[in-house]
Amino acid sequence: MKSSLDENTFDELFKLLEPDAALTTESRFNHCRRKLFKFFVWRRCEDPDSLADETIVRLLKNVDNGQEISSDRPYSYVYAIATNVFHEYVRGRKKNAQLSAVDDASKVVFAPTEDGCGPLCLKKLAPQKRELLAHYYLDDDDRDQIAQEQSSSIKALRVKIHRIKQELKRCWEDCQKRSKN
Amino acid sequence: MKANTGDLVTRFLLEKLSESERRDVEERFLNDNEFFEEVLSAEDALIDQYLLGRLSDEERTRARMLFESSREQRLNVEFTKELIALVRASGLPEARSSSATLPVAAGFLSRVANVRTATWVAVVLIGVLLSVWIVFLHVRERKLETMRAAAEQSQRETTDKLGKEEERNQLLTRELETERQERQKAEELLAQSQSDQPVKVTSILLTPATFERGGESKVVSLNLKTERIRLQLALGQSASYEQYSLLITTFGGRKIWSSDSLTADKIRQGKLEVTLPARLFGYEDYKLELQGRSENGAFVHIADYAFKVRR
Numbered sequence: 001m002k003s004s005l006d007e008n009t010f011d012e013l014f015k016l017l018e019p020d021a022a023l024t025t026e027s028r029f030n031h032c033r034r035k036l037f038k039f040f041v042w043r044r045c046e047d048p049d050s051l052a053d054e055t056i057v058r059l060l061k062n063v064d065n066g067q068e069i070s071s072d073r074p075y076s077y078v079y080a081i082a083t084n085v086f087h088e089y090v091r092g093r094k095k096n097a098q099l100s101a102v103d104d105a106s107k108v109v110f111a112p113t114e115d116g117c118g119p120l121c122l123k124k125l126a127p128q129k130r131e132l133l134a135h136y137y138l139d140d141d142d143r144d145q146i147a148q149e150q151s152s153s154i155k156a157l158r159v160k161i162h163r164i165k166q167e168l169k170r171c172w173e174d175c176q177k178r179s180k181n
Numbered sequence: 182m183k184a185n186t187g188d189l190v191t192r193f194l195l196e197k198l199s200e201s202e203r204r205d206v207e208e209r210f211l212n213d214n215e216f217f218e219e220v221l222s223a224e225d226a227l228i229d230q231y232l233l234g235r236l237s238d239e240e241r242t243r244a245r246m247l248f249e250s251s252r253e254q255r256l257n258v259e260f261t262k263e264l265i266a267l268v269r270a271s272g273l274p275e276a277r278s279s280s281a282t283l284p285v286a287a288g289f290l291s292r293v294a295n296v297r298t299a300t301w302v303a304v305v306l307i308g309v310l311l312s313v314w315i316v317f318l319h320v321r322e323r324k325l326e327t328m329r330a331a332a333e334q335s336q337r338e339t340t341d342k343l344g345k346e347e348e349r350n351q352l353l354t355r356e357l358e359t360e361r362q363e364r365q366k367a368e369e370l371l372a373q374s375q376s377d378q379p380v381k382v383t384s385i386l387l388t389p390a391t392f393e394r395g396g397e398s399k400v401v402s403l404n405l406k407t408e409r410i411r412l413q414l415a416l417g418q419s420a421s422y423e424q425y426s427l428l429i430t431t432f433g434g435r436k437i438w439s440s441d442s443l444t445a446d447k448i449r450q451g452k453l454e455v456t457l458p459a460r461l462f463g464y465e466d467y468k469l470e471l472q473g474r475s476e477n478g479a480f481v482h483i484a485d486y487a488f489k490v491r492r
Contacts, residue, residue, distance in 0.1 A: 020214070035211050037253075038221070042194060042207075044250040075211035118267040137229070137268045154188075155219060161229075162222030169260055 013063055016074045032056070032078075039082055040089075051089055055082045117175035121168050129164050136161055190223040195243040228261045381408040383459070386452065387469065388415045389484035399488040407459045413452040414471055414486055421445065422473030426480050427455060432466045441472075441480065462490045 011025045018028035036055050040048035058081050063069065069077050122130065135146055136157075147157040192198050193206045210217040224247075230236050231244045248254045368386055385401045401410065414427075426441035438461055447454055453471070468487045472480040 018214075031214075035217060038217075039207060039211065041251050041254060042220075042224075042247070044196075044246060046251060048251050048253070073208070073212050076208060079208050079211055118263060119271075122267055122271075133264075134268055134271070137233075137265050143226075155222075158222035158226045159218055160222075162218070162225040165225055165261070165264065168264065172260070 009063065010060070013060070013069065016069055016071060017078065035075075036078070036082055040086065043086055045086065045089055046093075051082075051085055055085050058085070117172050117179065120175060121171035124171060125164065125168065129167075132160065133164055188223070190220050191227060193220070194224055194227055194247060195240060196246075197243075225257075225261070228258055229265075232258070232262055232265060381406050382411055382456070383407045383409075384411040384413060385488055386413045386415065387486040387488055389417060390487045401462075401488055401490050409456050410459050410462060411454060411456045412469070412488075413454050414469065414484075415452050416448065416483070417451070420473065420483075421448075422475070422483075424474040425453060425483075426472040426474065427453075428470045428472075429457075429467055430470075432468060437461055437467060441474075465490055 014025055014028040014032060017032050020028075023031065033052055033056060036052035037048045040051040045051055055078065059078055062077075062081070067077070122133075125133070132150070135149075136143075139146070143154055143157060147154045150157055150160070152160070189198070189202075189206065193203060196203075198206065206220070210220050227236075227244055228248065231241060231248065236244055248258045365386065365388075383401060385399055387399055423445050424441070425443040425445075425447075426439070427443055428439040429437040431437065438457055440455075443453065443455065466487065466489045468485060470485055471483045473483050475481050
């Protein structure tokens, strides 16, 4: 998504927001969008996609109009825009929006799907990652204990698990796409 | 796993923070990529706790609001649900979850865990067996060592005993020899004391001997008053004859005296007695040859004797 901003300004804006030298402009943009997306998710917004896009559109518009972004905390301005968007969303939200059905945790019955992608992707994981996943989900050990065994903090353990799940998720999605094709 | 919902990020996700605290967290994850990932991982962990039933009622309600809020959240929950089911379906032996329904199937995770467990059990078992074997060998070695020491001790004792026995034997032999010599002297003294002859007769008890010049022969000391010498020839176990022959010569071969008609009545207490003039004997070594006359008339050799005369 780009506004009427020239390409150079666009690049410079996202370079400022996501200064990681390894990123391309596109990945910087996606990273920024993801953050905004999660911002709205964690604010319990039903349509975080649209709200994130709206925030970026306003950002680009304001920058185009000469708004300067501080290099110290470049997201402070973005945060301000996002907050405004959120407030507008809340005001416009339907009061009696129905919640989609998510299984009540107490009635959860686990059953894997039959497409075979799950086992395939699990198998592709490195053995240590598989073992950690099994230990994390199957044992009754406290997370503190698991973290200690891994010689890491709970925070680091959560990040490890999160990354493993992200890896599996990407594999799973790719697999499902290929099987549909 | 217990739910640790007390940390800042988890409270943020459950909307338990104040407005200012939430603002700080939001600004921080927007500006700090590392912190952003931390919040994402905390959200993942919260989904896990939610699906595994490890949240309190209040927390579960708050979490449900979060996970139902958007399509992506619902997809995230579904994905995690499938993942947990998949991990459980692999049939790992260490699964101790409280969840009621656990489909059991041999999956690759269980195979990995089983092989590891079996390997560890085998290693431990081998270690235990080796330890038992080492202990057994050690005990046996000590036993053998004890037996060897006992055998050595026994051998030393036996050697000592043998040595002592030998010493005792030698002592007895010496005592026997001494006893014999003393007995002989006593007999000589007795022979001398029993004689009716005046001091002028000297008796000498002779036993069979080998002729070795310079060897040990009886010594007779004769004085001027000695007129006669009584020779007492011990016959020992030799056969008895009716008639005896005696030849006395010097070692140089000079004949001193002889007789071949000595009768058996001259035998007293196992000794043949011959009394001869003392003048026949000078300062010389003499040898005697005793023969006995056999039934066919021939003389057979009985024994040789020797003595020395010193005046």
